Amino acid sequence: MRGAAWAETAAISAAALLAALGVFGGFVALRGLNPLDVYAALVAGGFGSWFSLEETLTQAAPIMLTALCTALPARAGLLVIGGEGALVVGGVATVLAGVNLGGLPPPLAVALMCLAGALGGGLWVGVAGALRHWRGVNETIATLLLNYIAIAVMNHLVAGPIRDFGQVLKPASWAIGERLMIGTIPATGIHWGLVFGVVACVVTWVLMRHTIVGFAVDVVGGNVRAAQMVGLPIGAIVLATTVLGGAAAGLAGAIEVVAVHGFASSSLVVGYGYAGILVAFLARQNPLAVIAVAVLLGGITASGGLLQRRFGLPDAATLVLEGLLFIALLAANTLYGRFRRSSGD
Amino acid sequence: MIEASLTRRQLLAGSLAAALTPTLARAAARPVTVGFIYVGPKNDYGWNQSHAVAAKKVAQLEGVKIIEQENVPETVEAEKVMEAMIRQDTAKVVFATSFGYWPSVLKVAPKYPDVLFTHIGALWKDGNPKNTIGYRGYMEEPHYLCGVAAGSMTKTGKIGFIGSKPVYFIFNNANGFVLGARAVNPAITCQVVITGDWNNPVREAEVTNSLIDQGVDVIVANVDSAKVVIENAERRGIYSCGYHTDVSELAPKGFLTGAEWNWAAGTRFVKAWQDGTSYPNLLRGGFKQDMVALSPFGRAVTPELRTKILAMKQGFVDDSLKLYKGPLKDNEGNVILKEGEVIANDDNKFKLAVNFLVEGAVGKTGLKK
Numbered sequence: 001m002r003g004a005a006w007a008e009t010a011a012i013s014a015a016a017l018l019a020a021l022g023v024f025g026g027f028v029a030l031r032g033l034n035p036l037d038v039y040a041a042l043v044a045g046g047f048g049s050w051f052s053l054e055e056t057l058t059q060a061a062p063i064m065l066t067a068l069c070t071a072l073p074a075r076a077g078l079l080v081i082g083g084e085g086a087l088v089v090g091g092v093a094t095v096l097a098g099v100n101l102g103g104l105p106p107p108l109a110v111a112l113m114c115l116a117g118a119l120g121g122g123l124w125v126g127v128a129g130a131l132r133h134w135r136g137v138n139e140t141i142a143t144l145l146l147n148y149i150a151i152a153v154m155n156h157l158v159a160g161p162i163r164d165f166g167q168v169l170k171p172a173s174w175a176i177g178e179r180l181m182i183g184t185i186p187a188t189g190i191h192w193g194l195v196f197g198v199v200a201c202v203v204t205w206v207l208m209r210h211t212i213v214g215f216a217v218d219v220v221g222g223n224v225r226a227a228q229m230v231g232l233p234i235g236a237i238v239l240a241t242t243v244l245g246g247a248a249a250g251l252a253g254a255i256e257v258v259a260v261h262g263f264a265s266s267s268l269v270v271g272y273g274y275a276g277i278l279v280a281f282l283a284r285q286n287p288l289a290v291i292a293v294a295v296l297l298g299g300i301t302a303s304g305g306l307l308q309r310r311f312g313l314p315d316a317a318t319l320v321l322e323g324l325l326f327i328a329l330l331a332a333n334t335l336y337g338r339f340r341r342s343s344g345d
Numbered sequence: 346m347i348e349a350s351l352t353r354r355q356l357l358a359g360s361l362a363a364a365l366t367p368t369l370a371r372a373a374a375r376p377v378t379v380g381f382i383y384v385g386p387k388n389d390y391g392w393n394q395s396h397a398v399a400a401k402k403v404a405q406l407e408g409v410k411i412i413e414q415e416n417v418p419e420t421v422e423a424e425k426v427m428e429a430m431i432r433q434d435t436a437k438v439v440f441a442t443s444f445g446y447w448p449s450v451l452k453v454a455p456k457y458p459d460v461l462f463t464h465i466g467a468l469w470k471d472g473n474p475k476n477t478i479g480y481r482g483y484m485e486e487p488h489y490l491c492g493v494a495a496g497s498m499t500k501t502g503k504i505g506f507i508g509s510k511p512v513y514f515i516f517n518n519a520n521g522f523v524l525g526a527r528a529v530n531p532a533i534t535c536q537v538v539i540t541g542d543w544n545n546p547v548r549e550a551e552v553t554n555s556l557i558d559q560g561v562d563v564i565v566a567n568v569d570s571a572k573v574v575i576e577n578a579e580r581r582g583i584y585s586c587g588y589h590t591d592v593s594e595l596a597p598k599g600f601l602t603g604a605e606w607n608w609a610a611g612t613r614f615v616k617a618w619q620d621g622t623s624y625p626n627l628l629r630g631g632f633k634q635d636m637v638a639l640s641p642f643g644r645a646v647t648p649e650l651r652t653k654i655l656a657m658k659q660g661f662v663d664d665s666l667k668l669y670k671g672p673l674k675d676n677e678g679n680v681i682l683k684e685g686e687v688i689a690n691d692d693n694k695f696k697l698a699v700n701f702l703v704e705g706a707v708g709k710t711g712l713k714k
Contacts, residue, residue, distance in 0.1 A: 044433075045433070049432075049433075051428070051429070051432050051433070052433070055425060055429070170419070170445065170543075260420070260421055261420065261421070267418060267419075267420045270418065305414050305417075305426055305429050306429070306433060306434075308413065308414045308415065309380070309412035309413065309414055309429075309430065309433075309434055310412070310434070312413070314415075315386070315414075315415050315416040
């Protein structure tokens with residue numbers, strides 16, 4: 001049964017992927033290009049060489065974490081889309097921790113900075129969880145609006161209160177300094193965020209699939225009334241999943257700061273949070289599948305440059321493909337269960 | 346015998362050389378892939394478009410194939426794109442066309458000594474990699490000519506300049522615009538507003554409206570894309586001057602002329618790479634060095650005025666017209682140049698240190714002095 005479910009998911013996802021690629025092929029053919037060449041460049045740009053793969057995995061790392069921000073609360077029946085804001089808050093919290101903890105030995109300071117980032121993101125999305133539980137505020141709208149608030153707050157902070165006036169080109173916060181940057185995984189060009197992302201996904205999967213807590217979350221997500229009847233602490237579960245999800249996205253922001261930028265600025269707002277929503281849905285909220293889908297999406301993003309350079313396609317071409325993929329997957333969701341019934345399973 | 350064979354050999358060598366020389370001279374230029382990286386969309390009616398226009402000209406060089414990537418942020422992403430162009434597309438010349446790409450250029454260039462990197466900030470200093478180049482035009486010169494057009498066309502005697510960042514080249518451009526207008530009529534004043542952002546269309550639209558409400562009737566905007574400002578000016582029936590690239594189509598009625606870069610000056614670096622010849626690491630220039638240009642005149646500009654402005658342009662070319670000359674005061678009353686003092690148009694030391702607005706400019710630099 002379990003195997004059949006996996007096969008069904010894989011078959012439907014693959015069909016949706018092929019459908020999206022087909023439509024995308026039509027789109028590029030309209031521009032006078034050979035779709036096969038474009039597919040080849042998609043593969044080459046995302047996975048064709050070690051150089052491409054490094055870029056793909058680097059792109060995938062933050063998306064894994066922001067995907068958890070949607071995937072985790074989704075198991076409790078919440079639709080949270082606040083990954084972008086939580087990432088930004090996490091990044092700012094990391095910088096604030098970094099400039100205050102500079103005196104500590106780097107490993108300890110970096111650990112505390114990441115913790116601060118996770119805490120910041122967790123509290124940020126936790127607000128939406130609390131509003132949901134105690135005030136009945138729609139968590140989707142709340143987290144969407146919190147994204148805008150987070151970005152506005154960061155823009156305000158980096159334009160004044162925590163601005164590094166040495167950076168003239170664009171407003172940026174104080175830098176945490178080279179000493180607190182964690183760099184890349186040895187012998188690769190991939191930063192440590194990938195390890196954080198994979199570990200977080202695996203831990204979440206174990207938590208959700210193999211613990212009583214995970215089962216309780218699923219019950220709340222499946223039927224709140226039933227959960228209430230059996231005496232599950234619904235408020236605690238709603239809060240915990242939103243805080244943990246936000247913490248994952250906050251950690252993504254922390255890693256962007258300690259591994260990539262070294263400071264907070266509008267460079268944090270590049271859509272990782274929104275890409276995470278897409279990944280969570282494509283992975284059907286399964287944390288292990290999130291890893292694979294994030295790598296796939298990272299590959300598409302990474303190949304975007306090659307599509308521009310080889311074919312003169314606009315920058316938005318990969319966004320078109322991602323959008324098509326999303327629509328195809330949502331449409332394909334209606335297919336679940338049909339084949340199993342007809343095959344007498 | 347020996348003598349004879351030598352002669353024969355020499356003869357052979359001589360005839361071979363004679364046969365080869367013209368062939369070498371006619372040989373196709375060394376093929377090269379040239380990468381262009383833009384910070385925004387390349388059809389933005391502004392900064393990025395001015396580079397895309399130059400890219401088209403570079404593409405016309407013999408043996409040159411160009412590749413382009415737009416919307417590349419000024420982060421670690423810029424380094425990745427440069428490396429991808431070099432490793433995936435075998436680019437040998439990379440045009441990094443945004444100011445903030447310079448740190449990325451400095452990081453990537455030492456890894457690829459056979460690749461030439463050009464950057465538009467003219468920030469190159471001794472000690473920077475030899476395979477990096479900085480080049481930039483003196484945009485204050487075409488702004489001076491725009492100022493002459495503005496000064497001749499204004500009815501209210503009030504003109505406006507919208508700037509992005511409080512940096513030396515924006516002040517130079519503002520000063521050029523003001524000096525040009527006041528060369529026509531010393532009573533003209535120019536409102537100078539610095540938005541603080543390279544690209545902030547909402548703020549730019551607000552400032553435009555506010556300036557027009559104050560009676561300004563000619564406007565120029567030194568922002569990434571002046572599209573919003575120029576369209577707004579056209580809608581409200583005032584004159585405008587362009588910036589970066591030819592934007593005359595945005596304002597068929599009110600467009601006067603515009604200050605344009607001539608980034609195609611960078612073709613010389615591509616040729617230098619192809620021929621293996623030397624190149625300057627730092628290059629600045631104005632009309633004289635063909636590194637800036639003036640947009641075609643709009644239909645509002647009379648033939649007499651066109652002739653006058655083109656004559657002044659020639660003045661920059663033959664160095665008879667100087668932008669900064671005494672007596673000159675800043676707009677806080679401080680003496681900048683005394684009677685008889687003249688600054689050469691290519692005096693980089695003076696121009697890079699400009700942190701003032703000249704008399705006639707209404708507004709503050711926002712700098713603490």
